[in-house]
Amino acid sequence: MLDVAPQTEVRELTYAEAIREAMAQAMEADPRVFTFGEDIGTYGGAFGVTGDLIHRFGAERVIDTPISELGMAGVAVGAALTGMRPVLEFQFSDFSLLASEQIINQAAKIRFMFGGKASVPLVIRMPGGSGTGAAAQHSQSLEAIFAHIPGLIVLQPSTPHDAKGLLLSALDNPNPVLIFEHKLLYKVKGPVPAQAYRVPIGQAAIRREGGDVSIITTGIMAVRATAAAERLAAEGIDAEVIDLRTIRPMDVPAIVKSVKKTSRALIVYESVKTLGVGAEISAAIAESEAFDYLDAPIARLGGKEVPLPYNPVLEKASVPQEDDIFNAARALVREGHI
Amino acid sequence: MAKASLAAIPNQRPELAQLSDDQLKDAFYRMSLIRRFEEEAEQCYMKGLIHGTMHLSIGQEASAVGTCMALTPSDYITSTHRGHGHCIGKGADPKFMLAEFFGKRTGYCRGRGGSMHIADIEAGNLGANGIVGGGLPIAAGAALSIKMRKADEVVICFFGDGASNEGAFHEALNMASIWKLPVVFVCENNQYGMSMAFSRASSVANVADRAVAYSMPGVIVDGNDLPGVHSVMAQAVARARAGEGPSLVECKTYRTRGHSRSDRNLYRTKEEIEEWKARCPIERLKAELTATGRIGADVLDAITARVNDEIAAAVVFAQESEAPDPSQLAEDVYA
Numbered sequence: 001m002l003d004v005a006p007q008t009e010v011r012e013l014t015y016a017e018a019i020r021e022a023m024a025q026a027m028e029a030d031p032r033v034f035t036f037g038e039d040i041g042t043y044g045g046a047f048g049v050t051g052d053l054i055h056r057f058g059a060e061r062v063i064d065t066p067i068s069e070l071g072m073a074g075v076a077v078g079a080a081l082t083g084m085r086p087v088l089e090f091q092f093s094d095f096s097l098l099a100s101e102q103i104i105n106q107a108a109k110i111r112f113m114f115g116g117k118a119s120v121p122l123v124i125r126m127p128g129g130s131g132t133g134a135a136a137q138h139s140q141s142l143e144a145i146f147a148h149i150p151g152l153i154v155l156q157p158s159t160p161h162d163a164k165g166l167l168l169s170a171l172d173n174p175n176p177v178l179i180f181e182h183k184l185l186y187k188v189k190g191p192v193p194a195q196a197y198r199v200p201i202g203q204a205a206i207r208r209e210g211g212d213v214s215i216i217t218t219g220i221m222a223v224r225a226t227a228a229a230e231r232l233a234a235e236g237i238d239a240e241v242i243d244l245r246t247i248r249p250m251d252v253p254a255i256v257k258s259v260k261k262t263s264r265a266l267i268v269y270e271s272v273k274t275l276g277v278g279a280e281i282s283a284a285i286a287e288s289e290a291f292d293y294l295d296a297p298i299a300r301l302g303g304k305e306v307p308l309p310y311n312p313v314l315e316k317a318s319v320p321q322e323d324d325i326f327n328a329a330r331a332l333v334r335e336g337h338i
Numbered sequence: 339m340a341k342a343s344l345a346a347i348p349n350q351r352p353e354l355a356q357l358s359d360d361q362l363k364d365a366f367y368r369m370s371l372i373r374r375f376e377e378e379a380e381q382c383y384m385k386g387l388i389h390g391t392m393h394l395s396i397g398q399e400a401s402a403v404g405t406c407m408a409l410t411p412s413d414y415i416t417s418t419h420r421g422h423g424h425c426i427g428k429g430a431d432p433k434f435m436l437a438e439f440f441g442k443r444t445g446y447c448r449g450r451g452g453s454m455h456i457a458d459i460e461a462g463n464l465g466a467n468g469i470v471g472g473g474l475p476i477a478a479g480a481a482l483s484i485k486m487r488k489a490d491e492v493v494i495c496f497f498g499d500g501a502s503n504e505g506a507f508h509e510a511l512n513m514a515s516i517w518k519l520p521v522v523f524v525c526e527n528n529q530y531g532m533s534m535a536f537s538r539a540s541s542v543a544n545v546a547d548r549a550v551a552y553s554m555p556g557v558i559v560d561g562n563d564l565p566g567v568h569s570v571m572a573q574a575v576a577r578a579r580a581g582e583g584p585s586l587v588e589c590k591t592y593r594t595r596g597h598s599r600s601d602r603n604l605y606r607t608k609e610e611i612e613e614w615k616a617r618c619p620i621e622r623l624k625a626e627l628t629a630t631g632r633i634g635a636d637v638l639d640a641i642t643a644r645v646n647d648e649i650a651a652a653v654v655f656a657q658e659s660e661a662p663d664p665s666q667l668a669e670d671v672y673a
């Protein structure tokens with residue numbers, strides 16, 4: 001199939017355009033690939049991601065569904081089991097909870113339960129995250145819930161480049177892959193190679209190198225932490241920003257390597273702080289050889305212990321913002337705690 | 339105003355004759371209030387005074403008001419993402435709704451919920467819902483509670499045509515039927531679930547056709563006809579209250595605005611929209627009331643003026659209300 005050649009022509013595309021380009025290239029290359037979801041046809045998707053795909057590939061491969069999330073996920077499982085490569089879109093990742101039976105009880109477990117004799121190569125794309133005033137049932141960051149489940153792969157791209165490359169990798173992967181896109185990123189532009197290429201699953205990216213503190217991030221927090229790191233540099237603090245990109249399987253070696261270098265770890269993520277992704281990263285550091293290198297306790301910035309509120313001031317206060325990251329990193333370096 | 343008796347107006351339909359002048363004036367008032375409320379909310383939204391998104395029910399006012407008219411104040415409703423009409427129909431004060439849209443502490447949900455989660459618990463509105471179909475089983479549960487408490491209330495469950503394809507629809511109607519619960523499932527079939535035409539999304543021509551699978555009455559009514567909606571609902575509510583079990587009522591209607599702000603209306607024609615605008619339920623009621631001589635145009639115009647004033651005052655109230663403080667963020671997570 002398509003192969004890596006990121007050195008070709010590079011354009012500025014939005015995150016949404018990059019995803020659409022990946023879909024188009026995959027559908028051109030592989031007749032097994034199709035996509036389905038609510039209002040992804042003529043409407044072009046709730047966030048405009050599928051756009052004109054219906055005009056390019058027809059209603060048989062770009063399928064509008066009834067509002068039936070549980071059924072849709074099950075249809076993806078059945079199609080994947082029997083030779084197709086479904087890409088399912090949920091309008092908001094919150095709706096994956098209606099489909100969690102098929103995702104968690106079925107898709108994640110079929111290969112194992114059947115002794116390795118079947119596989120479920122499906123992809124589910126869905127936007128998570130807060131910041132649009134969509135309130136408690138349309139703003140959650142649910143990646144930790146699904147990342148808890150063996151058998152699932154969970155991705156969280158933060159750039160247009162990775163959104164495209166990770167989707168193409170997901171389509172090569174023989175397992176169920178969930179991609180948590182971020183609704184605030186869809187219109188963000190970045191460099192994207194024209195050709196099909198892959199971003200490896202399970203590999204973190206270093207967004208900025210530095211020696212004073214490792215800021216380990218997921219999703220949109222990579223963007224906010226990179227901006228904060230530039231401001232920290234102006235204050236003489238040299239932060240390293242790690243973007244995990246894949247939540248499960250997690251790139252623990254990259255985290256450990258960075259923390260051994262900087263001796264300080266600040267973990268930043270949008271999902272609820274307790275019992276989630278940050279706890280896992282923290283434990284991975286504590287359980288590793290990086291523990292002996294720590295000059296300060298591991299620190300976490302995560303979502304507050306609340307459903308997402310509608311009011312924009314409260315909503316912003318519910319998840320880490322650039323200023324919060326800046327202040328926490330500075331405190332960790334200067335005072336040894338946040 | 340001419341206080342006409344039924345006898346004096348021989349060409350009245352029975353659905354209209356059933357309603358007193360006060361009921362009709364109140365219905366006209368509530369429908370107009372919903373319309374003005376939504377027009378104003380839309381304006382505030384366009385001006386950037388309200389954030390997030392909102393789903394307008396302009397064109398669907400008769401189903402909300404005609405249904406709620408058949409209820410007593412202690413009855414319950416469950417609502418949807420397109421719930422402003424249900425909320426006002428059940429008696430909400432627009433100023434507390436608008437304050438909610440402005441994210442203020444005086445709003446019905448203290449600025450936590452916004453348009454999509456508007457609830458008026460004291461008035462029996464168990465809440466709008468961001469999850470399509472989310473209210474269906476909740477309505478069945480409220481109805482089970484009524485039955486277990488041996489209370490006299492009923493539950494109205496509003497939902498859309500699109501919601502009828504969620505598994506929750508099937509599960510809720512089946513349980514309501516086997517337990518003979520006092521609930522009326524009211525489908526506001528506005529022909530589309532976002533861009534998806536009901537005819538493309540569903541295996542049946544009418545949502546009401548599905549009632550047979552749950553052994554309950556399935557009734558179709560012109561959802562833009564206030565007296566017609568009220569008459570059908572009054573029967574379904576009476577049946578529920580008498581312990582005879584649930585019904586499924588389908589109001590055929592149309593939303594003349596887009597689904598939400600991002601809608602470019604690519605999936606329907608301008609002609610179709612215009613055709614439905616001409617069937618405006620408010621204009622239609624007004625025409626019938628004046629033509630039959632039940633209520634004079636002067637009286638209705640005075641109601642319209644009152645509505646305009648009320649909404650103007652609501653905007654001021656919302657704007658001037660106190661905003662919540664981030665220190666209050668963690669309140670209300672647990673009881």
Ligand SMILES: Cc1ncc(C[n+]2csc(CCOP(=O)(O)OP(=O)(O)O)c2C)c(N)n1
Nearest residue numbers: 095420468469470498499500501530531532
């Ligand atoms: C479970 C779920 N799936 C999808 C959505 C997105 N969504 C919101 S409203 C809507 C259309 C609902 O159609 P219908 O039930 O007919 O109600 P209408 O909007 O026409 O009033 C969709 C797809 C949602 N909010 N919840």
Ligand SMILES: [Mg+2]
Nearest residue numbers: 498499530531
């Ligand atoms: Mg509808």
